[in-house]
Amino acid sequence: MAIWQVPLQIIKKNNASAWTYDTQLENCIKIISPILKKEESWSEDTEQYGDIESTCVEFIFDDNHEACEICIRIDVTTLKEKELDAIIDFINEVNGLILYNDKIFSAKKEVLIEIIDNSPSAKFYENPHKFLEGIEKSPIIDEY
Secondary structure, eight states: TTTEEEEEEEESOOSSSSSEEHHHHHHHHHHHHSSEEEEOOTTTTEEEEEEESSEEEEEEEEETTTTEEEEEEETTOOOOHHHHHHHHHHHHHHEEEEEEEEEEEEEOOOHHHHHTSSSSSHHHOOOOOHHHHHHOOOHHHHOO
């Protein structure tokens, strides 16, 4: 994943189990597919909508191609409002929540914008030099 992408996982509101690729999920994909076109994935276990180097939604399947994980990458450098709206509509239609940095968020536009604005990806995009200087001063770096 690229530094300019904000990684999100979509989890179920009412159930901790994996997503099942069923008719409901298929119908929900119709919300994002006009905005994020289906593209060839690097993995045969992944169905991908949008460019992997930009904003995209990935459905990562188990070996039986039944259960899946839903991951979203948001490109802070090129994100368009229609992409953001389609992603929010998709999450709400599947009755999902956003998992980001071990915290759970509702799929509301103002919430997602705040996640993006406060992300390391946005900080890097705003000022790469300052961002990298901050990493160099990190106590985690000193441990290595």
